[in-house]
Amino acid sequence: MTGVPAPIALTCGEPAGVGPELALKAAANLEGRVPFFWIGDPRHLPRTTDIFEIDDPAEAMHVPTGRLAVLRHDFARPTQAGTPDHANAQGVVDVIGRAVSLVRSGKASAVCTAPINKKVLQDGAGFAYPGHTEFLAHLGGVDRVVMMLACPQLRVVPTTIHIALKDVPEAFTPDLLDATIRITAADLKRFWGISNPRIAIAGLNPHAGEGGAMGHEEGDWMIPLIASLKAEGYALKGPMPPDTMFHAKARDGYDVAICAYHDQALIPIKTIDFAGGVNVTLGLPFIRTSPDHGTAFDIAGTGVADPTSLIAALDMAWHMAHASAKGPTK
Numbered sequence: 335m336t337g338v339p340a341p342i343a344l345t346c347g348e349p350a351g352v353g354p355e356l357a358l359k360a361a362a363n364l365e366g367r368v369p370f371f372w373i374g375d376p377r378h379l380p381r382t383t384d385i386f387e388i389d390d391p392a393e394a395m396h397v398p399t400g401r402l403a404v405l406r407h408d409f410a411r412p413t414q415a416g417t418p419d420h421a422n423a424q425g426v427v428d429v430i431g432r433a434v435s436l437v438r439s440g441k442a443s444a445v446c447t448a449p450i451n452k453k454v455l456q457d458g459a460g461f462a463y464p465g466h467t468e469f470l471a472h473l474g475g476v477d478r479v480v481m482m483l484a485c486p487q488l489r490v491v492p493t494t495i496h497i498a499l500k501d502v503p504e505a506f507t508p509d510l511l512d513a514t515i516r517i518t519a520a521d522l523k524r525f526w527g528i529s530n531p532r533i534a535i536a537g538l539n540p541h542a543g544e545g546g547a548m549g550h551e552e553g554d555w556m557i558p559l560i561a562s563l564k565a566e567g568y569a570l571k572g573p574m575p576p577d578t579m580f581h582a583k584a585r586d587g588y589d590v591a592i593c594a595y596h597d598q599a600l601i602p603i604k605t606i607d608f609a610g611g612v613n614v615t616l617g618l619p620f621i622r623t624s625p626d627h628g629t630a631f632d633i634a635g636t637g638v639a640d641p642t643s644l645i646a647a648l649d650m651a652w653h654m655a656h657a658s659a660k661g662p663t664k
């Protein structure tokens with residue numbers, strides 16, 4: 335059928351985490367509504383799994399309802415839920431690379447990444463990136479990308495991501511915030527049809543600096559930068575006091591909140607909707623989403639992991655693939 339995007343490539347993520355069991359739950363729940371295939375080692379799925387092994391991603395468009403389409407990727411070893419094995423670390427990285435190759439070749443319409451454990455990859459495979467986001471920017475050949483977390487009630491962006499809190503003030507620069515605003519606005523228009531997104535900018539400091547009494551970044555450069563971008567036509571407000579910009583009424587006033595650092599952005603969204611949040615990377619030359627949680631070693635293999643975030647990530651990737659296929663918003 336023309337106009338129907340190619341299936342989504344779902345990476346297996348850390349095989350000792352909740353990724354494999356959640357892939358099965360997502361396939362059963364979606365019942366083919368969102369076509370995807372899982373790239374991984376069948377030995378890492380529960381033994382009783384009745385997999386639908388495919389040789390080509392296109393076969394994932396015709397999977398018997400509820401079954402998981404598997405594009406096999408052999409790993410060094412089987413896995414033990416909750417106990418990562420460094421011998422499998424390179425396989426986790428290779429699967430991400432394979433998924434990106436498939437989406438770049440048009441065989442897949444998007445990449446959805448199951449959770450990885452950064453430390454395991456760094457120790458087991460010399461993984462040189464803080465996480466998927468930076469690795470995918472490298473694979474996509476782009477210098478700057480944006481991490482956005484989204485749920486029905488809120489979209490947030492941390493301008494700085496996986497760095498120590500003590501390093502945030504130095505890393506949080508006018509250039510980085512400028513690029514983050516531009517990338518975020520462009521992709522909200524491209525994928526969600528918001529022609530001029532209302533963007534709330536959180537201050538770095540408590541009370542957005544209290545007029546300089548509690549920090550100087552807002553007065554020194556944030557206020558001038560926001561004024562300059564508003565003059566270009568961006569619909570910006572801020573710098574806002576971070577503690578009063580996430581309650582329900584405040585959220586009605588913007589389409590996305592851009593924050594200074596990881597937890598300033600991720601605490602509110604994971605508090606509002608941990609189960610339904612989605613991590614989406616903006617600014618890539620391909621679509622990428624991910625659940626908003628991690629490998630959850632403490633519950634892996636117990637059967638209690640909630641697939642809602644993975645299902646939401648697959649749904650969002652499918653929405654974005656259709657938006658991309660339709661072409662730019664006028």
Ligand SMILES: NC(=O)c1ccc[n+]([C@@H]2O[C@H](COP(=O)([O-])OP(=O)(O)OC[C@H]3O[C@@H](n4cnc5c(N)ncnc54)[C@H](O)[C@@H]3O)[C@@H](O)[C@H]2O)c1
Pocket residue numbers: 352447448449450451452453466613624625626627628629630631632633638639640641643
């Ligand atoms: N998308 C990703 O790849 C991603 C996202 C977040 C964290 N991580 C990585 O995962 C590892 C562990 O991170 P963490 O401990 O901060 O967060 P985590 O999300 O793995 O676990 C935090 C808590 O949430 C629970 N939880 C997580 N997912 C759940 C689910 N689907 N259903 C029910 N409960 C769930 C866990 O049991 C745990 O108690 C780290 O290496 C981190 O970097 C990866």
Ligand SMILES: N[C@H](C(=O)O)[C@H](O)COP(=O)(O)O
Pocket residue numbers: 464465466467468600613624625626627
């Ligand atoms: N900060 C993300 C979250 O908490 O959801 C998570 O670490 C994933 O980051 P990557 O997608 O860069 O791996």
